[in-house]
Amino acid sequence: QEEAQAIDQELFTEYKFSVDQLMELAGLSCATAIAKAYPPSSFTTSQPTVLVVCGPGNNGGDGLVCARHLKMFGYEPTVYYPKRPSKPLFEGLTTQCQKMDIPFLPEFPTEAALIDELYGLVVDAIFGFSFKGAVREPFGSILSTLERITAPIASIDIPSGWDVEKGKADGLQPDMLISLTAPKKAAMHFTGRYHFLGGRFVPPALQQKYALNLPPYPETDCVLQLT
Amino acid sequence: CPHLLSQAFPLPSLPRKQPTVLVVCGPAQNGAIGLVCARHLRIFDYEPTIFYPKRSPDPLYRDFTTQCEKMDIPFLSYLPTEVQLINDAYNAVVDAVLGAEAEAGEGREPCATILATLKHVRIPIVSLDVPSGWDVEAGSSGGISPDVLVSLSAPKRCARRFLGRQHFVAGRFLPYDVQKKFELNPPEYPGTECVVAL
Numbered sequence: 001q002e003e004a005q006a007i008d009q010e011l012f013t014e015y016k017f018s019v020d021q022l023m024e025l026a027g028l029s030c031a032t033a034i035a036k037a038y039p040p041s042s043f044t045t046s047q048p049t050v051l052v053v054c055g056p057g058n059n060g061g062d063g064l065v066c067a068r069h070l071k072m073f074g075y076e077p078t079v080y081y082p083k084r085p086s087k088p089l090f091e092g093l094t095t096q097c098q099k100m101d102i103p104f105l106p107e108f109p110t111e112a113a114l115i116d117e118l119y120g121l122v123v124d125a126i127f128g129f130s131f132k133g134a135v136r137e138p139f140g141s142i143l144s145t146l147e148r149i150t151a152p153i154a155s156i157d158i159p160s161g162w163d164v165e166k167g168k169a170d171g172l173q174p175d176m177l178i179s180l181t182a183p184k185k186a187a188m189h190f191t192g193r194y195h196f197l198g199g200r201f202v203p204p205a206l207q208q209k210y211a212l213n214l215p216p217y218p219e220t221d222c223v224l225q226l227t
Numbered sequence: 228c229p230h231l232l233s234q235a236f237p238l239p240s241l242p243r244k245q246p247t248v249l250v251v252c253g254p255a256q257n258g259a260i261g262l263v264c265a266r267h268l269r270i271f272d273y274e275p276t277i278f279y280p281k282r283s284p285d286p287l288y289r290d291f292t293t294q295c296e297k298m299d300i301p302f303l304s305y306l307p308t309e310v311q312l313i314n315d316a317y318n319a320v321v322d323a324v325l326g327a328e329a330e331a332g333e334g335r336e337p338c339a340t341i342l343a344t345l346k347h348v349r350i351p352i353v354s355l356d357v358p359s360g361w362d363v364e365a366g367s368s369g370g371i372s373p374d375v376l377v378s379l380s381a382p383k384r385c386a387r388r389f390l391g392r393q394h395f396v397a398g399r400f401l402p403y404d405v406q407k408k409f410e411l412n413p414p415e416y417p418g419t420e421c422v423v424a425l
Contacts, residue, residue, distance in 0.1 A: 015297045016290040032419045072399055073419055100402050200270060203298045220271050 001164040004129045004184060007202070007210055015203065020089060022201060023058065025222070026180050027065020029198025030156050033178045033223045034066070034121070035073050037194045038152070043120035048075045051119040053108075053142060055126035055160065056083035062156050062180070063125025064093040071100050078119070080105045082138050108138065112148035122146065122153045124174060126160035129184055135161055147172055154178065154194075162186050182212045183226070195226040246273045249317040251306070251341060253324035253359065254281035260355055260379070261323025262291040269298050276317070278303045280337045308340070310347040319351045322373060324359035327383050345371045351392075353377065361385050377422070381411045394425045 011017045040048035052067040054060035060081065067077040079102055084090055098104065109115050115122065124146065126139055135143065143161045146153060152175035153159075159177065162168040167189030175192040180199035187195065197214065200222045207214060217224045250265040252258035258279065265275040277300055282292060296302065307313060313320070322345065324338055342360045345352060351374035352358075358376065361367035366388030374391045380398040398413055399421045406413060416423045 016293040018287070018290065035419045096402075099404070204269075205297070205299065 001129060001132075001184070003210060004164075004181070007181060007206060010206060011202075015206075017201070019058070019061075022199070023061050023089070023093075024065055025201050026062045026156075026199045028069050029180065029196075029200065029222045030062060030066040030123070030125075030154070030178045031069035031073060032221075033176070033194075033196035033198055033225075034070065034123070034154055035075075036223065036225070037154075037176055037196070038121055040074050045118070045120040049119045050075050050077045050121045050123060051115060052077050052079045052123040053126055053146070054079060054081040055128075055139065056085060057128065057130065059125050059128030059156055059158075059160075061090055061093055062128070063123060064090070064097055066123060066125065066156070067102055068093075068097055068100060071097075071102055077123075078103045078105060080108050080142075082108070108142055108145070110145070112145050112150075115145070115149045116151050119151055122149065122151055124153050124155040124160050124172065128157045129164050131158065131160070131164060143172060152176065156180070158184055158186055159190070162189070178223075179226075182210075182214060193227075197224040197226055198222060200224075247317045248273050248275045248319050248321060249313065250275050250277045250321040251324055251345070252277060252279040253326075253338060254283055255326065255328065257323050257326030257328075257355055257357075257359075259283065259285075259288040259291055260326075261321055262288070262295055264321060264323065264355070265300055266291070266295050266298060269295075269300055275321075276301045276303060278306050278341075280306070280341075306341055306344060308344055310344060310349070313344070314349050317350060319353060319374075320345065320348060322352050322354040322359050322371065326356045326359075326379075327363050342371060351375065355379065357383055357385060358389070361388070378425075381409070381413065382425070395422045396425055397422045399423075 050070055052063050054063040067079050070077045079097060081104055154176035155174040156178055157180045158164055159172045159174050161171045165185040167186045176194040177187060177190045177192060178196045178198050179187055181202055200217055215224060248268055250261050252261040265277050268275045277295060279302060324341060352371060353375040354373035355377055356379040357363055358371050358373050360370040362385060364384040366385040375393045376386060376389045376391060378386055378396045380401060382396060399416045414423050
């Protein structure tokens with residue numbers, strides 16, 4: 001977890017990347033990975049509907065970007081975004097989604113069965129690699145519900161609720177994990193079908209410094225399928 | 228831009244041993260887009276070199292410059308006027324000098340000299356949005372002749388005069404109501420691609 005935070009810090013302070021830039025590239029990777037693993041034609045629901053659950057921090061921001069690109073790729077995303085930071089970045093991303101007619105749910109579906117009926121895929125953009133400690137409401141209840149759905153879950157960077165290094169055996173079991181920048185330790189405990197790498201923005205020098213040993217991305221793709 | 232650079236000139240097909248590309252960046256937004264393009268080219272394993280003589284004071288664009296420098300992308304201190312040197316050293320030139328917002332920018336230095344040199348290169352030129360020096364509506368005779376044009380958002384009027392090999396549009400990020408409002412009628416983008424060949 002510390003290494004991931006150190007890399008992020010260097011990207012922002014040494015390389016002068018803005019959060020906006022990296023978040024946009026990260027969100028685009030997530031949408032692209034989802035499009036590769038779950039093409040619209042593969043959905044059992046009548047429309048390729050996707051529920052994107054966004055948490056209170058940067059992982060939630062990644063989710064908003066992802067939702068916008070999913071819409072452009074022909075999916076029908078719906079966002080649930082209960083705790084919104086009052087920062088221009090997140091307000092901007094929210095507006096971009098709203099102006100693209102992406103609905104924002106006023107409340108979270110209470111029944112797992114309802115989620116399964118309405119959506120062919122759920123994107124977990126609740127907590128990311130900075131997550132530590134206890135899960136605060138409303139996310140505790142949300143995660144409990146998500147643990148009971150049968151629709152596939154695609155988690156952004158870390159399955160929410162997991163310890164960033166050790167995982168969580170009785171927690172969320174997503175079908176897909178999109179590791180951003182590099183897989184985190186928790187990824188070793190991932191047992192879903194699809195593991196993608198996204199966030200193709202790490203300069204070669206930084207990759208060497210932290211001995212990331214990332215396999216090469218194919219051509220100009222922004223995602224790499226690991227499993 | 229870098230996506231289509233690799234579509235138009237896939238790495239294995241490049242004539243020189245090293246996949247070198249010269250990215251010429253002007254003083255305004257078009258130049259800044261060139262900086263972002265150069266960074267992605269580097270990530271895609273090309274070897275970009277940048278010529279950015281008149282740097283914008285805009286903090287966002289200054290950060291783009293830092294990102295490129297920290298990624299070991301060399302910045303030339305001058306552009307050779309000997310065209311053969313450019314032809315020999317690079318496989319292609321990305322023209323990010325002037326965009327649609329330029330007003331007689333071609334008349335001012337250093338753009339005028341740059342464009343005079345670029346007119347004579349024999350390696351392919353990829354222009355971002357508007358071939359630099361062209362009038363945005365009317366085009367230009369006697370100006371630079373790019374091989375590839377990447378229209379940003381939507382093609383500009385002068386694109387009608389484009390005679391090069393490939394014309395791409397990169398505008399997938401435009402929301403539908405903007406597209407409808409301006410009657411852009413963009414083509415379908417394949418899969419998850421962000422550019423489409425016209």
